[in-house]
Structures are given as C-alpha cells and as structure tokens.
Amino acid sequence: MSRILELWSLISALMIQGIGLVLAGAAAAVFLYIVLRKHHSRGITILLSAFFIGAMLFFWFPIGVPKNLEYPFGITTYGPAAGPTLPLKNVFQFFANLKNYPRIADISRSPLDVPHATDRATSTTVKIDLTAEEVLSEIAPGVVVNYWTFDGTVPGPMLRVREGDRVELTLHNAKTNLHMHSIDLHAVTGPGGGATVTSVMPGESKTLTFTALNPGLFVYHCAAPNVANHMSHGMYGLILVEPKEGLPKVDKELYVMQGEFYTTQPRGTRGLQIIDAAKMLDGIPEYIVFNGRTGAITKDKLVIKQGEKVRMFVGNGGVNLISSFHLIGEIFDTVYPEASMGGALLHNVQTTLIPAGGAAIAEFTADVPGTYVLVDHALARMDKGAWGTFSILGDARPDIFDGVPGHSSGH
Numbered sequence: 439m440s441r442i443l444e445l446w447s448l449i450s451a452l453m454i455q456g457i458g459l460v461l462a463g464a465a466a467a468v469f470l471y472i473v474l475r476k477h478h479s480r481g482i483t484i485l486l487s488a489f490f491i492g493a494m495l496f497f498w499f500p501i502g503v504p505k506n507l508e509y510p511f512g513i514t515t516y517g518p519a520a521g522p523t524l525p526l527k528n529v530f531q532f533f534a535n536l537k538n539y540p541r542i543a544d545i546s547r548s549p550l551d552v553p554h555a556t557d558r559a560t561s562t563t564v565k566i567d568l569t570a571e572e573v574l575s576e577i578a579p580g581v582v583v584n585y586w587t588f589d590g591t592v593p594g595p596m597l598r599v600r601e602g603d604r605v606e607l608t609l610h611n612a613k614t615n616l617h618m619h620s621i622d623l624h625a626v627t628g629p630g631g632g633a634t635v636t637s638v639m640p641g642e643s644k645t646l647t648f649t650a651l652n653p654g655l656f657v658y659h660c661a662a663p664n665v666a667n668h669m670s671h672g673m674y675g676l677i678l679v680e681p682k683e684g685l686p687k688v689d690k691e692l693y694v695m696q697g698e699f700y701t702t703q704p705r706g707t708r709g710l711q712i713i714d715a716a717k718m719l720d721g722i723p724e725y726i727v728f729n730g731r732t733g734a735i736t737k738d739k740l741v742i743k744q745g746e747k748v749r750m751f752v753g754n755g756g757v758n759l760i761s762s763f764h765l766i767g768e769i770f771d772t773v774y775p776e777a778s779m780g781g782a783l784l785h786n787v788q789t790t791l792i793p794a795g796g797a798a799i800a801e802f803t804a805d806v807p808g809t810y811v812l813v814d815h816a817l818a819r820m821d822k823g824a825w826g827t828f829s830i831l832g833d834a835r836p837d838i839f840d841g842v843p844g845h846s847s848g849h
C-alpha cells in the first residue's frame with residue numbers, strides 16, 4: 439500500500455507540478471509569440487521568444503522540479519532528512535483535522551511550575567510520562583499558532599531527578615496529532631539522546647530507560663525530522679539532574695525558556711498562522727518569547743518577597759538564536775555557566791549567554807522592591823516579545839537605591 443502511495447506521490451508531483459509548469463511556460467510562450475507577432479516581423483518574434491524561453495529555463499533549472507507543491511517553493515536544504523518546507527497535502531490534512539485539535543486558553547507554562555527538590559540520599563527509579571500534543575493557542579492577542587508541545591504547554595514540564603537515578607520515560611503521541619514525535623534529552627548518554635528509541639506515531643507510546651550519569655540542567659526537545667521544524671513549534675523543556683549532594687537551598691525557584699516562532703504573516707497579523715520555513719532557515723523569527731507566548735511572565739502573577747533568594751532555571755529552545763539573558767535592575771550573585779555543575783561558578787554577573795539548546799542557572803537576592811524586567815539583552819528582541827516582568831514586594835531600601843521616579847523606566 440505504501441508503495442502505491444509513494445508512486446502516486448511521484449506521479450502527482452510530476453504531473454501536477456512538472457507538467458503543470460511546462461504547460462504554463464508553453465502557454466506563456468505561445469501568448470508572447472502571438473502578441474509579439476502583431477507588432478514585429480517573424481524573425482524578431484522568434485528571436486524574442488527564444489530569449490524568453492532561455493530566460494525561463496535559466497531561472498527554472500537551478501530550482502529544479504518542485505516536490506509535493508511545497509511551501510515555500512524551491513528551498514534547497516542539505517540536512518539529514520527532508521527539509522522544513524510544507525507540502526500542500528499537509529495543509530489539507532491540517533484543515534481536515536482542525537476540529538480535533540485541542541484549543542488551549544494559555545499555552546505558557548508558569549515560571550513557578552518547578553518540581554520540588556528530590557531531597558534523597560540515594561538513587562532510585564523515576565517514572566515519567568510525557569505526551570506530545572499538537573494544539574492551537576494564541577502567541578499574541580488574536581494570533582493563533584499550531585503549537586506542538588510536550589503536555590500541552592511551552593515549555594514542556596520541568597523534570598527533576600537525582601544524579602545516578604534510573605529514569606523510565608514513556609513518550610505518548612496523542613491520537614489527535616498528525617506528526618511523528620520523539621524526545622532527545624541532553625541529560626542522556628546514548629544514541630540520539632533517546633530519540634532513536636522514542637519515535638512514536640500518533641496513538642503510539644514508547645519507553646526510554648536511562649541512567650542520569652551527569653548532574654546539570656539540560657534541555658530536552660523533540661528530535662523527529664525535520665528537528666528544527668519541530669522545535670520551532672514549541673517542543674522543548676528542561677530536565678534538572680541534581681548532583682548527589684543536592685543544590686544549596688533557596689527560597690524560590692523559577693522556570694523560564696526562550697524560544698523563537700517563525701510565521702508566514704508579519705508579526706501581529708491576526709488569525710491562524712503557519713510556519714515559514716524560509717524565515718526559519720535564515721534565523722529571522724517574527725516572535726521571540728519567554729514561556730511560549732508574548733506577555734507570559736507578568737508581575738501580577740510572579741511576586742517575590744524582599745529578602746528571598748531566587749534561583750532561575752533558564753533554557754533556550756532556539757532554534758537559531760543565542761540568548762543574552764539579563765535581569766534589568768539586578769545582578770546575578772551566582773551563575774552556573776552553561777548550567778554546568780561540578781566546575782567553577784561565576785559571581786556578580788550582569789548578562790549570561792544561553793546557547794541554542796543550552797541552559798543556565800542564575801541566582802539573585804531580592805533586595806529592593808519594585809518591578810523588574812527579564813530580557814534577552816539583544817534588546818530589539820523585546821519588540822518581538824522577549825521580555826517578562828515580576829514584582830519584588832517589601833520596604834524601601836534607600837541605603838541601596840534612592841531617588842524620585844521619573845518619566846521612563848528600564849535602562
């Protein structure tokens with residue numbers, strides 16, 4: 439059956455696109471010939487027509503015969519799998535499945551949604567279930583995106599285990615999905631970070647078992663081809679492997695992940711958006727956001743008490759950009775650079791780099807009350823959505839910060 443489908447795909451591609459293009463080109467040539475013949479001699483007309491046909495072939499040959507009526511037309515890629523273009527048949531499948539997609543009121547995972555410390559002196563077996571869910575939700579008011587997620591939010595849930603733990607992770611692929619998914623955890627030692635044994639079609643489940651050998655804060659993400667395409671739909675999260683001795687106690691822990699979204703329509707265009715593969719390959723996102731959407735982290739929801747010591751688990755799902763993570767009005771007392779553990783820590787850091795597919799742990803103490811803004815300090819990205827705010831509540835500290843508020847804020 440699959441052979442027949444392949445054959446049909448081949449025939450339809452050749453017939454509809456290849457022959458279609460030739461017919462269109464031939465019709466254009468005939469039309470041109472007739473128009474030219476009215477005003478010019480036969481010789482001149484043949485010469486101009488030959489020039490037209492030559493120019494058409496010149497532009498067409500480098501592109502080649504398009505496959506599957508894909509969008510955008512004519513993208514050449516050299517990745518290990520099919521490129522990120524969107525075949526027309528997927529568009530039809532998508533619309534046929536539209537009524538089945540869960541609609542999520544708020545795609546963002548709360549920055550407060552951090553699992554408790556394991557508080558264990560010994561290793562154990564930890565069972566984790568994750569579900570790949572393709573859903574619809576707003577990235578900005580009125581702008582709807584077909585997110586691909588782990589457990590229905592971006593980022594997916596933060597996972598927390600202890601160094602030496604045996605982890606049994608089962609990945610489910612929701613029945614309402616259209617695509618194959620998998621999971622690659624950077625905490626895994628083994629082929630594909632687990633992706634090779636967790637590829638699941640809609641309705642399937644598969645289990646990966648691994649031992650968490652190295653402590654650290656690691657990104658996990660879907661690694662089904664085209665991987666960049668899956669990650670650009672929101673399929674990423676963080677897994678913390680605590681060192682055997684645990685992490686020092688703090689008062690509050692936060693979970694933040696930066697990510698990029700590439701829509702065909704310009705930023706702010708309302709309605710359902712589809713991914714623009716050309717923009718993704720060029721690394722020019724329309725939206726850059728913390729926790730899945732614009733305005734996900736707000737000072738009303740995220741309140742910190744004066745004196746609290748705060749630890750931020752920050753990841754970057756990418757898929758292209760490096761984050762220059764900064765907290766306006768605070769200095770990180772301690773940074774675990776690139777979220778590494780067991781090596782030297784950094785102190786008194788203003789901005790820390792978070793690579794695509796990497797993470798950092800940044801700690802600060804809430805001293806002065808007010809509103810604080812977290813940003814990617816490549817600040818033009820704020821206008822694409824890369825910012826959030828939180829409040830520190832408490833008594834004024836004129837010994838640290840004093841003055842009369844002016845007309846502007848930030849820096």
Ligand SMILES: [Cu+2]
Binds near residue numbers: 618
């Ligand atoms: Cu996926």
